[in-house]
Amino acid sequence: MLSKEEKERYSRQLILKELGPSGQKKLKNAKALVVGAGGLGSPAIFELACAGIGTIGIADFDVVELNNLNRQFLHNTNDLGKPKVLSAEEKIGLLDAGIKVIKHEKRMDKNNIGNIIIGYDVVLDCSDNFDTKYLINDTCVDLRKTFIHGAVSRFTGQLFTVKDGKGPCLRCIFKEPPPKDVEPACHGAGILGSVAGTIGSLQATEAVKCVLEKGELLAGRLLVVEALDMHIRAVPFKRQSGCIC
């Protein structure tokens, strides 16, 4: 049963026929892991919390820096120097103290990622480097976990969903990581904050749809947002033969 407070808090989404009280209970019982509490993670984490996802895991090992604040709106000037997982937990607490936050203040590597991911229903890849993105892809495929890939650079964003770790996956588009001299991170290539906000928010939307089991997921479709020309398209892609997925 939803409490009186929950009925009021979620009243504007409870009237959605795709959601309703039973959907809200699914969200409350769901466990989502967000890898990266930065430009993509800020909107993703906050939107998941607003929607009422009951348990949110946050994996990040960085502290808040001033140059994060053009886009990482979960953090503010008072948080400078604070671990991002802690800053994120505090903001969720202010929104809704009923949401459980699990902090993973560590760098994801091949030795620890499986043990972290296994406890969650859905994973949001909000990381900022190719190594972690491939690690999340390969682990979720291996563990048959649903994950939502997100990536941004400059004015461009990309997004797709892999349901239950079953391909097509990241390697079906980009078989191997690019050469090391390709700039993945926002500090090298630059990023407009609202573009990261758009993609992170859409990742949360996909995660909510996964939990509700409603709507059409971005599975086998790469959403490309080119905000400079405001050209948005979904590019269909297929599982490649011989791929790990």
Place this chain on the structure above:
Amino acid sequence: MTLLDYLQKKNIRPEIVAIELNKEIIDKTLYKDTAVKENDVLEILHFIGGG
């Protein structure tokens, strides 16, 4: 013109993109042997990894 010629003409490094030709992702090793014909639909997908 091959896919590799096309990328060179556009000044795009092959290693930083994936190419979908008529809805099929083309393996990078085949860029030099894959012809681009009139009315082909090319989708150039850039590798991005920021977050």
